[in-house]
Amino acid sequence: MDKITEKLEIWKDVFIKNIPNIAIAIVVLFIAYFASRGMNSIVNKTIGKKIRQKSVRDLVSRFASALTILLGLYLAMTVLKFDDTLKAIISAAGVSGIVIGLALQGTLSNTISGVVLSFRQNLNIGNWVETNGYSGEVIDINLNYFVIKEADNNMVVIPNKTILESPFKNYSLTKKMRISIECGVEYGADLDKVEALTREVISNNFTQNEANKEVEFFYTEFGDSSINFLCRFWVDSTNAMGKLKAKSLAIIKIKQAFDKENISIPFPMRTLEILPNQQLDIKNIVDKEQS
Structure with missing residues (x-):
């Protein structure tokens, strides 16, 4: 004590x-x-x-x-x-x-990557991005994972570390997008007329406001059955869906204009020639199958 x-x-x-x-x-x-x-x-x-x-x-x-x-x-x-x-x-x-x-190396790596991704100015929620083989709208950037909603409404969950270490394409960084369309016309077509008609169709359906953003047209090659060309133009879009809609509309309008002017777009065709002696063989084969 x-x-x-x-x-x-x-x-x-x-x-x-x-x-x-x-x-x-x-x-x-x-x-x-x-x-x-x-x-x-x-x-x-x-x-x-x-x-x-x-x-x-x-x-x-x-x-x-x-x-x-x-x-x-x-x-x-x-x-x-x-x-x-x-x-x-x-x-x-x-x-x-x-x-x-x-x-917790993997978890901490994803958490730190999530913080880094959140401070990036070129990647935000609502952007339409393409990365790691997936394309869609950014729904969430969480502490551990990155969520993309694809065009078919399916959700893709990707670890933040994978996003940070992989390249990605962000369609939403610019308000304009360039569309490229490749097509071919028959060898007998008037090439000057084809070019002028294509430029006119695109200009009438897609406004090219700026001087340096105009409709571009180039013949690219002598194909097997057609003379091929490339047409490029600008549209107002910030996602892949807008790109698809613009490309679809351009194809429809170009096809309608070519049909109206009787300009043919060649496509592969196969001709089957049957000789007289071969006709007999085919008839015998058919008879055997029926019997």
């Missing part, structure tokens, strides 16, 4: 001696707590205009809030002169962090 009483007396003296430090540490912790709440709100409002994903906004704001709390805790422990304890905690946290990082 004497030893216990002596120990308690020592602790009491130490406590009384460190009352000012304890008071300062408590004040520091209170300040850190309210500062962390303020930091959470400030970060949320600051990045809210750049990041539309709520999960990513919450992650960044909570991370900033946690850093503020840890800073306050560090200052409080420094005031209380718990340097040795602080070093032990930091060492243990470092070892634990390495172990946890190795165990």
Whole structure:
């Protein structure tokens, strides 16, 4: 009992001696707590205009809030002169962090990739993108995965790491898109007339506003049964669906104009020639099959 009483007396003296430090540490912790709440709100409002994903906004704001709390805790422990304890905690946290990082390497990689993707200016929710063999509208950029809705209304879930490490095509970065149509006309056709008619059809159905964005027409090759050409023009579109609709309309209008002017578009044909002696063989085969 004497030893216990002596120990308690020592602790009491130490406590009384460190009352000012304890008071300062408590004040520091209170300040850190309210500062962390303020930091959470400030970060949320600051990045809210750049990041539309709520999960990513919450992650960044909570991370900033946690850093503020840890800073306050560090200052409080420094005031209380718990340097040795602080070093032990930091060492243990470092070892634990390495172990946890190795165990959750894939998950952490996707989470970090999700944060990076959220800050990218060239990739946002609502964009029409093509990546990793899939094409569709970006529905969500979460902490672990990237969601695309394809034209057939199916959802494709892709890990963020895969998106970050792979090239992608974003149809929504520009408001205009160039359409290319390849076709062929018969060798007897008037090539000047074909070109003028094609340009006229495209210009009447698709407005080419800018001087450097006009209808382009090139003959490309002498084919087996046709002279082939390439026609390129611009349309107002930000997704692949608009591109398909414009290309479909252009093909319809070009075919109607060619039919009206009796311009033929050749297509593969196969002619079967049967000699007189072969007719007899075919008749015998038919008779056998019927019998």
